[in-house]
Amino acid sequence: MMRRWFSSLFFLPVLLGLAACQAEPPQSSGQNAPPVTESLTIPDDPDPALWVVKDEDTTIYLFGTIHILKPGLSWFDEAVKDAFDESEELVVEMVQPDPATMVKIVNDLAIDKTGVSLRDKLSEEDRADYEAAMASLNLPVDRFDPFEPWFASISMSLIPLMESGYTTGSGVEDALTSRAKAQNKRIVGLETPEQQLGFFDKLPEDVQIRFLNFNVDTISEMPDGMENMIAHWSNANIGALAELMNAGLEEKIVYETLLSNRNANWAIWVEERMKEPGTVFMAVGAGHLAGDDSLQEQLKKRNILVERVKY
Template sequence: MARRWLSALITSPLLLGLAACQSEPPQTAGQSAAAEAQIATLPDDPDPALWVLKDDDTTIYLFGTVHILKPGLLWFDEAIKDAFDESDELVVEMIEPDPAAMMKIVGDLAIDKSGVSLRDKLNTEDRAAYEAAMTSLDLPVNAFDPLDPWFASVSMSLVPLVKNGYDPNSGVEDALTGSAKSRNMKIIGLETPEQQLGFFDNLPEDVQIRFLNFNVNSIGDMAAGMENMVAHWANANIAALAELMNAGLEEKILYDTLLSNRNANWAEWVDQRMDQPGTVFMAVGAGHLAGDASLQAQLAKRGFRTKRIKY
């Protein structure tokens, strides 16, 4: 299961909750984000948003994904399936490594090297809240002591999702890569696992601890928040997704690390790929295709016009 958690941990929309971990108290940031986002209902027929970029001999479809879902959600049909079937290449954020490589990456980047226990990095009040949250999840309070705060935080945040029926093996990328492999399609990763882990491992420790404290205070709302996010994704509510997934990125280090720089890099990749003929299905986290700093906005700066496919 650890291998499958890599995509969920690193590219999960939950990680954009890091954006709320600014200088204000974590619970205030969480309440602010929740207040702004409307509540959605999961439709009987999910139709997530899809865009296309074309020139005379190149077509690139842009599809926003959710990296961890409940089994049985039927989204891979209609225009999405048609676009995928037309494509020669699948592009995803990251190609998952084999289990041995995964464990080495985690050991190198996610395990604390300072010799200071995770709980010993927390002040008295935050430590008490953290230990209470771990107990509420039926986890030993010392389970994540050897880990960096960011990795402990995202690991903790996935537990209530799994308990509520979400499956790291049921994400959008799993379905797409499985279908691509069955067709012997070329599969390209925009980033390496080391890069994606490094985005968070390189954050200052105080930012990582704010992230941890935010998730501790939000642990009881994780499952409901994920339900709402998936419903907005399934309804193609792009503006609501932008609020939920990209709100609060005013802190420059978070904005640049998680969103702006990555979208700019991906726009450069698309720009270069448009010089080659073929049809590409590009699937990245839905938060990257929503908001003012979206991949589409970055492409527009380069003179490209993406079109929303209505279906």
């Protein structure tokens, strides 16, 4: 089973956008990469799950996304394409600002204002492990010293994925946003970049450090974990996807901050949007559409019927 904390990557598309603004990560030697797991395969024709909420004059499609992919995965077809083409409006977690604005927002929130170096916040043993992980990524050990632990953790997690062929411009939201612009659809963000970063920035520092320490210990597992996640997503294995992406958020504050509270807020958004006519394609991280506190479950609490689209 995928280990905890890895799912945090899929709740923060803003950092993927930031990575696209930066230089390509240094290439590692590959000596730390684990063997590829063969237990799951990504099909030639992925069919991710799709749901719909509708009344007399409003239709809202719910589609789970993966924020970062390798180029060339053919998921935009059949019912997904039909639902998107039918929609006048695309709703995503966050509308990406321009690169300069994004960098400023990230720096404002992610740089530690106390003046205490990141590595000085770690125990002697944890610091040694952290520095070894940085070296394995061919990064200077002081690269993230000015930043808060959450930022270092997620930034480190992206590097092995990008070295394995994943690109920040190949995620589902990127493709949908590009098509929406080409078709002159309205594009709406459920959250702002400041809000998305704030979810992590407001976590207590000890939680952030545990977040960092675990990702340091499992940094080499990231590519295999992503491969498993995409396989479950591609095959619409909702139960397995829920276990993989959400089961590791054991700490209540993390679970509520990253998942359940956001789903509850989005359910309110859907309920309000249903009062207006039109057809909407709502695309949010796949982890939000799986599990006991999924967006669908939050909608059911509001007596809003959610149906799976069969295709």
